[in-house]
Amino acid sequence: MQRALTSALRLTRPWRPLQACGYASHGTARDPEIQVRSLAGPDQGITEILMNRPRARNALGNVLVSELLEALAQLRADRQVRVLIFRSGVKGVFCAGADLKEREQMSEVEVGVFVQRLRGLMNEIAFPTPTIAAMDGFALGGGLELALACDLRVAGQPRKQSVSPDNHQHTWAGTLPSGSLAPAKVWRFEERREGMKKAIDRISTLLTWWLASSAVMGLIETTRGLLPGAGGTQRLPRCLGVALAKELIFTGRRLSGAQAQALGLVNHSVAQNEEGNAAYHRARELAQEILPQASIAVRLGKVAIDRGMEVDIASGMAIEGMCYAQNIPTRDRLEGMAAFREKRPPRFVGE
Numbered sequence: 097m098q099r100a101l102t103s104a105l106r107l108t109r110p111w112r113p114l115q116a117c118g119y120a121s122h123g124t125a126r127d128p129e130i131q132v133r134s135l136a137g138p139d140q141g142i143t144e145i146l147m148n149r150p151r152a153r154n155a156l157g158n159v160l161v162s163e164l165l166e167a168l169a170q171l172r173a174d175r176q177v178r179v180l181i182f183r184s185g186v187k188g189v190f191c192a193g194a195d196l197k198e199r200e201q202m203s204e205v206e207v208g209v210f211v212q213r214l215r216g217l218m219n220e221i222a223f224p225t226p227t228i229a230a231m232d233g234f235a236l237g238g239g240l241e242l243a244l245a246c247d248l249r250v251a252g253q254p255r256k257q258s259v260s261p262d263n264h265q266h267t268w269a270g271t272l273p274s275g276s277l278a279p280a281k282v283w284r285f286e287e288r289r290e291g292m293k294k295a296i297d298r299i300s301t302l303l304t305w306w307l308a309s310s311a312v313m314g315l316i317e318t319t320r321g322l323l324p325g326a327g328g329t330q331r332l333p334r335c336l337g338v339a340l341a342k343e344l345i346f347t348g349r350r351l352s353g354a355q356a357q358a359l360g361l362v363n364h365s366v367a368q369n370e371e372g373n374a375a376y377h378r379a380r381e382l383a384q385e386i387l388p389q390a391s392i393a394v395r396l397g398k399v400a401i402d403r404g405m406e407v408d409i410a411s412g413m414a415i416e417g418m419c420y421a422q423n424i425p426t427r428d429r430l431e432g433m434a435a436f437r438e439k440r441p442p443r444f445v446g447e
Contacts, residue, residue, distance in 0.1 A: 130163035131185070132171070141178030141391075142383045143171060148185035156238045157195035158210070161217055168220045175446065178391050179383040180223055182246060183230040187372045190229070190311070193237025196320070214238060214326040221245035222402065224395050226386055230379035231353070231362070232372055235313040241324060243313070244331040247398065248363050248382060251311035251353030252375040255367035310368050311375065313361070314350035334405065336360060390428040391446040396420075 131146040145167060147154040154160070171177050184190045194214070199207060221227060222245055229235075229243035231251045243249050315328045323329065324345060333341035336359055343349070353365035353375075366378045386394065396419040404412030423429055427447040435442035 128163060129160040130167050132167050134176070139380070139384065139387070141176065141387050142181065142380065143174075143177045143179070144181045144183055145171075146183055146185045147191060150186045152195055152197075153189045153192035153234070154184055154186050154239070155192045155195035155198075156214060156217075156242075157198045160195075161210075161213055165213075165217055165220060168217075168223070172220075172224065177225055178394075179386050180225055180227045181230055181376070181379050181383060182221075182227065182242065183373075183376045183379070184232060187233070189233040189239075190231040190235040191239030191242055192234055193239045193316075194326075211325045214241075218242065218245040218327040218331075224398070225391075226383075226394065226398060228379040228382055230373075230376040231311040231313065232368070232375045233311060235311060236316050236350070237314075237320075237324070237328075238326050240313045240315055241326040241328045241331070244335060245327060248379075249356075249361065250364045250366065250375045250379045250382070251313070251356055251362045252368040252372070253353035253365045254310045255369075311353040311356070311362075311365075312350050313353075313356055314348060315345050316348040316350065318345065319348040388441075388444070390426075390432060390442070390444045392426050392428055393423055396423050 127148070129147065129149040131148055133144045133146065134140075135142045135144070145164070147160065147164075149155065149157070149160055171180065199210070202210065218241055221242065226248065227246040228248045228250065229246040231243055231249060233252070235243050235251075315324045315332060317324050317328070324332075329341075329345065332344065335341075336344070340359065344351075351359070351361065353362065356362045357365035364378050364382075366374045368374045369377075400412075400416045400419040403415045407415070428442075428444045431444060432442050
Protein backbone atom coordinates (compact mmCIF):
# COMPACT_ATOMS: atom_id res chain seq x y z
CA MET A 97 0.00 0.00 0.00
CA GLN A 98 2.82 2.39 0.87
CA ARG A 99 4.41 1.81 -2.55
CA ALA A 100 1.10 2.63 -4.27
CA LEU A 101 0.69 5.79 -2.22
CA THR A 102 4.25 6.89 -2.95
CA SER A 103 3.59 6.45 -6.66
CA ALA A 104 0.37 8.44 -6.41
CA LEU A 105 2.08 11.26 -4.54
CA ARG A 106 5.06 11.58 -6.89
CA LEU A 107 5.13 14.96 -8.62
CA THR A 108 5.20 15.10 -12.40
CA ARG A 109 8.36 15.93 -14.30
CA PRO A 110 8.65 19.33 -16.03
CA TRP A 111 7.72 19.62 -19.68
CA ARG A 112 7.82 22.55 -22.08
CA PRO A 113 4.89 25.01 -21.74
CA LEU A 114 1.91 24.36 -23.98
CA GLN A 115 1.08 27.30 -26.22
CA ALA A 116 -2.47 28.47 -26.94
CA CYS A 117 -3.90 25.99 -29.37
CA GLY A 118 -6.85 23.84 -30.36
CA TYR A 119 -7.22 20.15 -30.90
CA ALA A 120 -8.97 18.55 -33.88
CA SER A 121 -9.15 14.77 -33.80
CA HIS A 122 -8.91 12.38 -36.73
CA GLY A 123 -6.93 14.87 -38.83
CA THR A 124 -9.99 16.85 -39.89
CA ALA A 125 -9.81 20.47 -41.04
CA ARG A 126 -12.87 21.60 -39.10
CA ASP A 127 -12.77 23.91 -36.09
CA PRO A 128 -11.60 22.14 -32.94
CA GLU A 129 -14.17 21.45 -30.27
CA ILE A 130 -11.59 21.92 -27.50
CA GLN A 131 -9.34 24.96 -27.35
CA VAL A 132 -6.56 25.61 -24.85
CA ARG A 133 -5.27 29.02 -23.82
CA SER A 134 -2.44 29.78 -21.42
CA LEU A 135 -2.75 33.26 -19.92
CA ALA A 136 0.19 35.63 -19.72
CA GLY A 137 1.31 38.58 -17.62
CA PRO A 138 0.04 38.63 -14.03
CA ASP A 139 -2.22 35.66 -14.88
CA GLN A 140 0.65 33.47 -16.05
CA GLY A 141 0.05 30.02 -14.65
CA ILE A 142 -3.69 30.03 -15.38
CA THR A 143 -4.69 27.79 -18.27
CA GLU A 144 -8.18 27.64 -19.75
CA ILE A 145 -9.89 24.76 -21.53
CA LEU A 146 -12.67 26.08 -23.75
CA MET A 147 -15.45 23.72 -24.89
CA ASN A 148 -16.76 24.97 -28.22
CA ARG A 149 -19.32 22.71 -29.88
CA PRO A 150 -22.24 25.12 -30.46
CA ARG A 151 -24.40 22.92 -32.70
CA ALA A 152 -24.63 20.24 -30.00
CA ARG A 153 -24.50 22.56 -26.96
CA ASN A 154 -21.11 21.13 -25.96
CA ALA A 155 -22.54 17.61 -25.73
CA LEU A 156 -19.95 14.95 -24.90
CA GLY A 157 -19.53 13.21 -28.24
CA ASN A 158 -16.66 11.08 -29.49
CA VAL A 159 -14.69 13.96 -31.00
CA LEU A 160 -15.03 16.33 -28.03
CA VAL A 161 -14.05 13.56 -25.59
CA SER A 162 -11.03 12.60 -27.72
CA GLU A 163 -9.84 16.19 -27.99
CA LEU A 164 -10.31 16.82 -24.29
CA LEU A 165 -8.34 13.70 -23.39
CA GLU A 166 -5.56 14.78 -25.74
CA ALA A 167 -5.42 18.27 -24.22
CA LEU A 168 -5.37 16.95 -20.65
CA ALA A 169 -2.59 14.46 -21.45
CA GLN A 170 -0.30 17.27 -22.62
CA LEU A 171 -1.26 19.73 -19.88
CA ARG A 172 -0.71 17.14 -17.15
CA ALA A 173 3.03 17.19 -17.83
CA ASP A 174 3.31 20.98 -17.98
CA ARG A 175 4.56 22.32 -14.65
CA GLN A 176 3.76 25.86 -15.83
CA VAL A 177 0.04 25.07 -15.36
CA ARG A 178 -0.83 26.24 -11.85
CA VAL A 179 -4.64 26.43 -12.15
CA LEU A 180 -6.90 24.93 -14.83
CA ILE A 181 -10.28 26.52 -15.68
CA PHE A 182 -12.96 24.68 -17.65
CA ARG A 183 -15.30 27.07 -19.45
CA SER A 184 -17.68 27.19 -22.41
CA GLY A 185 -17.44 29.07 -25.67
CA VAL A 186 -21.17 28.55 -26.26
CA LYS A 187 -23.40 31.15 -24.64
CA GLY A 188 -26.07 29.80 -22.33
CA VAL A 189 -24.58 26.33 -21.84
CA PHE A 190 -21.64 24.85 -19.97
CA CYS A 191 -22.12 21.26 -21.17
CA ALA A 192 -25.45 19.66 -22.07
CA GLY A 193 -24.24 16.17 -21.13
CA ALA A 194 -23.86 13.09 -23.29
CA ASP A 195 -24.56 13.30 -27.02
CA LEU A 196 -27.66 11.08 -27.06
CA LYS A 197 -28.17 11.52 -30.82
CA GLU A 198 -24.71 10.11 -31.42
CA ARG A 199 -25.31 7.38 -28.86
CA GLU A 200 -28.48 6.27 -30.67
CA GLN A 201 -26.30 5.13 -33.56
CA MET A 202 -24.13 2.93 -31.31
CA SER A 203 -24.54 -0.75 -30.58
CA GLU A 204 -24.88 -1.89 -26.97
CA VAL A 205 -21.22 -2.89 -26.95
CA GLU A 206 -20.17 0.50 -28.35
CA VAL A 207 -22.26 2.29 -25.71
CA GLY A 208 -20.46 0.39 -22.95
CA VAL A 209 -17.05 1.22 -24.39
CA PHE A 210 -17.91 4.90 -24.81
CA VAL A 211 -19.28 5.29 -21.27
CA GLN A 212 -16.08 3.70 -19.98
CA ARG A 213 -14.15 6.38 -21.92
CA LEU A 214 -16.29 9.04 -20.22
CA ARG A 215 -15.40 7.63 -16.81
CA GLY A 216 -11.75 7.72 -17.80
CA LEU A 217 -12.13 11.33 -18.92
CA MET A 218 -13.59 12.37 -15.57
CA ASN A 219 -10.70 10.67 -13.80
CA GLU A 220 -8.23 12.59 -16.01
CA ILE A 221 -9.94 15.85 -15.00
CA ALA A 222 -8.83 14.98 -11.45
CA PHE A 223 -5.70 16.96 -12.35
CA PRO A 224 -2.53 17.48 -10.26
CA THR A 225 -3.23 21.23 -10.03
CA PRO A 226 -6.47 22.89 -8.85
CA THR A 227 -9.31 22.79 -11.38
CA ILE A 228 -12.29 25.15 -11.55
CA ALA A 229 -15.54 24.70 -13.51
CA ALA A 230 -17.05 28.03 -14.67
CA MET A 231 -20.71 27.13 -15.26
CA ASP A 232 -22.26 29.92 -17.29
CA GLY A 233 -25.36 28.03 -18.42
CA PHE A 234 -26.76 24.51 -18.43
CA ALA A 235 -24.70 21.71 -16.85
CA LEU A 236 -26.83 18.60 -17.15
CA GLY A 237 -26.02 14.90 -16.83
CA GLY A 238 -22.46 14.41 -18.00
CA GLY A 239 -21.97 18.17 -17.94
CA LEU A 240 -22.52 18.22 -14.19
CA GLU A 241 -20.37 15.10 -13.83
CA LEU A 242 -17.57 17.00 -15.57
CA ALA A 243 -18.01 19.89 -13.11
CA LEU A 244 -18.08 17.45 -10.17
CA ALA A 245 -14.70 16.12 -11.28
CA CYS A 246 -13.27 19.63 -10.79
CA ASP A 247 -12.06 20.89 -7.41
CA LEU A 248 -14.12 24.09 -7.39
CA ARG A 249 -17.35 25.12 -9.11
CA VAL A 250 -18.78 28.57 -9.86
CA ALA A 251 -22.29 29.12 -11.23
CA GLY A 252 -24.00 32.09 -12.83
CA GLN A 253 -27.50 33.04 -11.70
CA PRO A 254 -30.13 35.51 -12.96
CA ARG A 255 -29.55 39.00 -11.66
CA LYS A 256 -32.35 41.18 -10.38
CA GLN A 257 -33.68 43.42 -13.12
CA SER A 258 -35.13 46.89 -12.82
CA VAL A 259 -37.75 47.61 -15.47
CA SER A 260 -37.13 50.95 -17.11
CA PRO A 261 -40.29 53.04 -17.59
CA ASP A 262 -38.86 54.41 -20.82
CA ASN A 263 -38.21 51.00 -22.37
CA HIS A 264 -40.80 48.65 -20.91
CA GLN A 265 -43.94 50.68 -20.08
CA HIS A 266 -46.89 49.76 -22.28
CA THR A 267 -50.38 51.28 -22.50
CA TRP A 268 -53.34 49.31 -23.72
CA ALA A 269 -56.15 50.38 -26.05
CA GLY A 270 -59.64 50.13 -24.59
CA THR A 271 -61.18 50.04 -21.14
CA LEU A 272 -61.94 47.14 -18.86
CA PRO A 273 -65.59 46.61 -17.95
CA SER A 274 -66.66 48.68 -14.98
CA GLY A 275 -66.52 46.87 -11.69
CA SER A 276 -63.94 44.40 -13.01
CA LEU A 277 -61.27 45.99 -10.86
CA ALA A 278 -61.69 47.52 -7.40
CA PRO A 279 -61.47 50.25 -6.34
CA ALA A 280 -62.78 51.35 -9.73
CA LYS A 281 -59.37 51.45 -11.45
CA VAL A 282 -59.71 52.26 -15.12
CA TRP A 283 -57.16 50.70 -17.48
CA ARG A 284 -56.84 52.47 -20.82
CA PHE A 285 -55.95 50.29 -23.81
CA GLU A 286 -54.25 52.48 -26.42
CA GLU A 287 -52.39 49.93 -28.49
CA ARG A 288 -53.87 47.70 -31.16
CA ARG A 289 -53.31 43.99 -31.50
CA GLU A 290 -50.03 44.52 -33.40
CA GLY A 291 -48.77 46.75 -30.63
CA MET A 292 -49.70 44.17 -28.02
CA LYS A 293 -47.75 41.51 -29.92
CA LYS A 294 -44.69 43.78 -30.04
CA ALA A 295 -45.00 44.39 -26.31
CA ILE A 296 -45.13 40.66 -25.62
CA ASP A 297 -42.13 40.11 -27.87
CA ARG A 298 -40.20 42.77 -25.99
CA ILE A 299 -41.04 41.14 -22.66
CA SER A 300 -40.04 37.74 -24.04
CA THR A 301 -36.72 39.14 -25.22
CA LEU A 302 -36.12 40.70 -21.80
CA LEU A 303 -36.82 37.41 -20.02
CA THR A 304 -34.61 35.47 -22.44
CA TRP A 305 -31.73 37.88 -21.87
CA TRP A 306 -32.35 37.76 -18.12
CA LEU A 307 -32.12 33.98 -17.97
CA ALA A 308 -29.38 33.51 -20.60
CA SER A 309 -26.20 31.90 -19.33
CA SER A 310 -27.62 31.33 -15.85
CA ALA A 311 -26.59 27.95 -14.53
CA VAL A 312 -29.11 25.12 -14.41
CA MET A 313 -27.61 21.85 -13.25
CA GLY A 314 -28.68 18.35 -12.41
CA LEU A 315 -28.04 14.65 -12.89
CA ILE A 316 -31.15 14.16 -15.01
CA GLU A 317 -30.31 10.70 -16.40
CA THR A 318 -33.28 8.97 -14.71
CA THR A 319 -35.63 11.20 -16.74
CA ARG A 320 -34.10 9.63 -19.88
CA GLY A 321 -34.24 6.03 -18.73
CA LEU A 322 -30.58 6.07 -17.70
CA LEU A 323 -28.48 6.49 -14.58
CA PRO A 324 -25.35 8.61 -14.14
CA GLY A 325 -22.49 6.65 -15.66
CA ALA A 326 -19.50 8.99 -15.62
CA GLY A 327 -18.91 9.24 -11.90
CA GLY A 328 -22.07 11.04 -10.80
CA THR A 329 -23.22 8.28 -8.44
CA GLN A 330 -19.84 8.43 -6.69
CA ARG A 331 -18.85 12.10 -6.72
CA LEU A 332 -22.23 13.64 -5.87
CA PRO A 333 -22.64 11.75 -2.54
CA ARG A 334 -19.04 12.60 -1.67
CA CYS A 335 -19.91 16.23 -2.30
CA LEU A 336 -23.37 16.48 -0.71
CA GLY A 337 -23.83 13.35 1.38
CA VAL A 338 -25.61 10.11 0.54
CA ALA A 339 -29.25 11.03 1.31
CA LEU A 340 -29.27 14.30 -0.64
CA ALA A 341 -27.40 12.77 -3.57
CA LYS A 342 -29.97 9.96 -3.75
CA GLU A 343 -32.81 12.48 -3.72
CA LEU A 344 -31.32 14.49 -6.58
CA ILE A 345 -30.48 11.42 -8.68
CA PHE A 346 -33.77 9.59 -8.03
CA THR A 347 -35.84 12.66 -8.98
CA GLY A 348 -33.61 14.00 -11.77
CA ARG A 349 -34.14 17.43 -10.24
CA ARG A 350 -32.62 20.54 -11.78
CA LEU A 351 -31.07 23.20 -9.57
CA SER A 352 -30.37 26.88 -10.08
CA GLY A 353 -27.02 28.35 -9.18
CA ALA A 354 -28.39 29.79 -5.93
CA GLN A 355 -29.97 26.46 -4.95
CA ALA A 356 -26.75 24.62 -5.76
CA GLN A 357 -24.73 27.00 -3.59
CA ALA A 358 -27.17 26.59 -0.69
CA LEU A 359 -26.66 22.81 -0.87
CA GLY A 360 -22.88 23.10 -1.18
CA LEU A 361 -22.77 21.80 -4.75
CA VAL A 362 -21.01 24.95 -6.01
CA ASN A 363 -18.56 27.20 -4.19
CA HIS A 364 -19.94 30.47 -5.52
CA SER A 365 -23.08 31.65 -7.30
CA VAL A 366 -22.72 35.04 -8.98
CA ALA A 367 -25.19 37.39 -10.67
CA GLN A 368 -24.94 37.05 -14.43
CA ASN A 369 -23.61 39.93 -16.54
CA GLU A 370 -24.68 41.09 -19.99
CA GLU A 371 -21.87 39.12 -21.65
CA GLY A 372 -23.07 35.91 -20.01
CA ASN A 373 -19.68 35.01 -18.52
CA ALA A 374 -19.94 36.09 -14.87
CA ALA A 375 -19.07 32.61 -13.58
CA TYR A 376 -15.91 32.62 -15.69
CA HIS A 377 -14.81 35.97 -14.25
CA ARG A 378 -15.38 34.71 -10.69
CA ALA A 379 -13.49 31.51 -11.51
CA ARG A 380 -10.61 33.59 -12.80
CA GLU A 381 -10.60 35.62 -9.58
CA LEU A 382 -10.36 32.36 -7.62
CA ALA A 383 -7.46 31.27 -9.82
CA GLN A 384 -5.72 34.60 -9.17
CA GLU A 385 -6.03 33.96 -5.42
CA ILE A 386 -4.37 30.55 -5.83
CA LEU A 387 -1.50 31.75 -8.07
CA PRO A 388 0.64 33.48 -5.40
CA GLN A 389 0.66 30.42 -3.12
CA ALA A 390 3.41 27.79 -3.09
CA SER A 391 2.52 25.52 -6.01
CA ILE A 392 4.09 22.35 -4.58
CA ALA A 393 2.27 22.81 -1.28
CA VAL A 394 -1.00 23.39 -3.13
CA ARG A 395 -0.55 20.22 -5.20
CA LEU A 396 0.36 18.13 -2.20
CA GLY A 397 -2.54 19.58 -0.23
CA LYS A 398 -4.87 18.50 -3.03
CA VAL A 399 -3.41 14.98 -2.99
CA ALA A 400 -3.79 14.74 0.79
CA ILE A 401 -7.44 15.77 0.63
CA ASP A 402 -8.43 13.66 -2.39
CA ARG A 403 -6.63 10.50 -1.26
CA GLY A 404 -7.58 10.98 2.36
CA MET A 405 -11.30 11.17 1.55
CA GLU A 406 -11.18 7.64 0.15
CA VAL A 407 -9.87 5.96 3.33
CA ASP A 408 -10.38 5.90 7.10
CA ILE A 409 -9.03 8.83 9.08
CA ALA A 410 -6.00 6.94 10.37
CA SER A 411 -4.91 6.13 6.82
CA GLY A 412 -5.76 9.69 5.83
CA MET A 413 -3.44 11.03 8.51
CA ALA A 414 -0.69 8.78 7.17
CA ILE A 415 -1.25 10.18 3.67
CA GLU A 416 -1.08 13.72 5.06
CA GLY A 417 2.20 12.84 6.76
CA MET A 418 3.69 11.52 3.51
CA CYS A 419 2.64 14.68 1.69
CA TYR A 420 4.08 16.89 4.41
CA ALA A 421 7.35 14.98 4.32
CA GLN A 422 7.63 15.60 0.56
CA ASN A 423 7.19 19.33 1.13
CA ILE A 424 9.84 19.70 3.86
CA PRO A 425 12.94 19.81 1.58
CA THR A 426 11.42 22.26 -0.94
CA ARG A 427 12.89 25.71 -1.53
CA ASP A 428 9.40 27.17 -1.27
CA ARG A 429 9.04 25.99 2.35
CA LEU A 430 12.34 27.62 3.26
CA GLU A 431 11.31 30.79 1.43
CA GLY A 432 8.04 30.87 3.33
CA MET A 433 9.84 30.64 6.65
CA ALA A 434 12.33 33.34 5.63
CA ALA A 435 9.57 35.67 4.41
CA PHE A 436 7.71 35.25 7.69
CA ARG A 437 10.85 36.01 9.70
CA GLU A 438 11.73 39.05 7.56
CA LYS A 439 8.12 40.31 7.46
CA ARG A 440 7.89 40.42 3.66
CA PRO A 441 5.77 38.70 1.01
CA PRO A 442 7.19 35.31 -0.02
CA ARG A 443 8.58 34.76 -3.52
CA PHE A 444 7.78 31.15 -4.34
CA VAL A 445 9.49 29.49 -7.31
CA GLY A 446 7.80 26.10 -7.40
CA GLU A 447 10.85 24.15 -6.27
